[in-house]
Amino acid sequence: MSLSIESKLNTTRNLLKQLGNSVSSLVNLSPEIFGDPSIESCLKEFVNVYQEAVQRLEHPSFRIATIGTTSSGKSTIVNALIGRRIAPIEAGEMSGGVLTLKHSSEHRLAIAPTEDAVWDTGEWTKLNDEDLYHRIRTVMHSYHDARKKREYVAPQVTAYIPLLPACDPSLLGLPEGIGVELIDLPGLKSVQDRTNLATIQKQVNKAFSLVSLDYMQVDDDHRKRLLEELKKVVEYLQGRTDSMIFILNRVDQRGVDDLPISLRINKLKAEIKEVLLLQELPDILPFNARFLYYAQCAWGVEALHKPSTVNQQTRLNFLKAMFQDCAGVIRLNTRENRYLKNWFRDIEDRVEDNEFIDDETMSKILYYSLEWSGGRELWQRFRLRVQESFTELVILPALVEVFDHYSVLSERLDILVQTRKLNNQEQVEQEREKIANIRQNLHKSINKIGREFKAEIEHLIAGLKTDKPEDRLKIKQDAEKKGRKGFSLIFDAISEVEGDLTKVLIVPARDALKNNLGTFELQDKLREVVSPFLAEDIARTYDNASRRLSQFSCESEYLIKRVRSDDDSKKELEHDERYVRLLYHTMKKGITARAEFILQGKAKLFEQALESLVDEQIKRLKICLSEENLKSSVELQKAAFVKLHKQLAQNLPTLPNNFFEISDTIKQGNSRKTEIVDTKTEHEQYTEFYEEGSCFKSTKTRVQTRPVNHNITAEVEYVELFLPSPDLMAKQWLGGIEKGKERLWDVLLEWIFKRLDDVSNIFEESVNDITGLAERALQQQLNVIEDGFEQEKQLWQRFEFQKVEITTIYQNLKKELNQN
Structure with a gap:
């Protein structure tokens, strides 16, 4: 397998080098051509991304992102895979931070500076594993404690250390020279704010996904909740469903009367496929991370055929923990082999007596742990997935911008080639006239198309905002017939925002008030859906309000309290009102934060929806360059659109302050x-x-x-x-969400229009750029014709021939990577 990857990598490197050398030769052939400002800027951009791609392919890196549902032992899996105790594994340690582990011969820790960080940031070198572990643990603890009081950007921690799959390349099937990175990501319960979620999404998008599930949650009573959480984890973190491996961890907790593990897994496979809309049944591997973690850390990061560098005391500590915590696993797997059972008992006695455990003995222990934990099977599946995903995850990302920038440069060079094929002044003058007409009519045409398109979208959104379900359904169906499925996606997302806010914030707060629940009980529920700071804030105002409401009597939908106007307790009424208004205020903050979080979680969906609109607008804009009276023999259309998508900014809508207007009737x-x-x-x-x-x-x-x-x-x-x-409070909070839902459509409409305006502006700039280039080229062609252009004609023939050769290399490079 590694030979195939190495072959693919070497072929790509060679083709990329040929592309760069050929472009350089073309520049040397006719340097004056590349002196044109439009061509010169495109060449400069291409050279920059080309050089960066060469560097990235010289030192490529394969990234694995670990995602996990609640309490699934994800960080223990990470430590087992890297062969050392680095990721904090105590309960609650990884509360929101992102830990990236990069293979390096040095031991270095980098904690990126973030705004108002209350933990240490900077770089540290010459740290041993224990130092790394405790420093990372301290950062995560500090973040966890600090965000109870306010919001912070999550710590971005990078540890540079020797990693097992890089020290032993056979595990992943990677050739030498390819780096390995593991990213230990927090769960959704620890990431309940938009900024941190966006940061994590960027990490996961570029990585292979390893998803950890907890065996104790896949029984009939818990599985539905587990799958709901899994869907949110994968969707919100934007994990790659095309290359996932699922680990069913803690299978050692399986009871004697449980269903056979194969039945559980087969049922889970079918349900995960349905929930995540996968094309095929997923890989789900029964696993025991703790057993492998102890054994692998007792051996270290070296390949089994090399000496271990783990010192004896560290080895003994891990083995003691293994025999204590994994006794059931060992007993289960040795019960039919008396010799092996006695062998393990003897090793356990030696460990208890602090005797020396040599490498040969330790390698046997690791061998059995790989077999019994599922580790050996996991590495096999990894190798298969690496083979399938390496090009897409490692090679292609390095070349996307090279492809984009070469296309832009190539199309502009083609314009020059086409102008040089005009043989007489009459043809040149005709082309100049057509290009002048294009420039003259361009702005008016773009504005007309933009106005018409926006009017259609406004009408569509106005219909979707209606309260009548039958009207909304008809509008959605009409939109889909016109190829605008994006609006259905947006509409469904907005409905989900409303449903989520009701379910996870309003109902718990209402029920807590009605049933006089404890403050910490409500706070624990809210911490699963908003940040700890907000959860504590809402719980605190709830506590103050609920204690005061108990002194009120109930009349219809209101709670009433009366005091004599001349009584000192009149002041108490002011406090009662103040604390209830504070509850409304903190609920509004929680609703807004949660709504933004959900919108961020729908990032892919919104981009897909908007992409369909952009494509439709581009089709209409192409009319500007294809009308009969504006057609030119110089191909301008493709050049005008080739870098349009590349220049569009990918920004999600944000909610303004006080977005949800929640009125009270105090x-x-x-x-x-x-x-x-x-x-x-x-x-x-x-x-x-x-x-x-x-x-x-x-x-x-x-x-x-x-x-x-x-x-x-x-x-x-x-x-x-x-x-x-x-009950009335809940109605008023829901009323604010209902009003906010209408305003949300307006926010999305403004966001859509901004993107469409960007398309029009970039298109207009691009057309002006290429028509300017064409006009300059036509003027030069006039001069050449007047002077007699046989010699010039031969030069351009050589130029075109060489340009065709470059394009062939470019196409071969894309073909190698299965890109059309």
């Missing part, structure tokens, strides 16, 4: 009520009669007094505060 009121305000006490007299006990009866009277209370009533003024109930 109200204050006053009321009056007749109440007892005081009690007056008066003393009344009354007469008491009594008899004396004697033989002779007699009656006496006595005058007494007693207190009597009289209630004094008056109208009392109350201050009232009406706060929305949790």
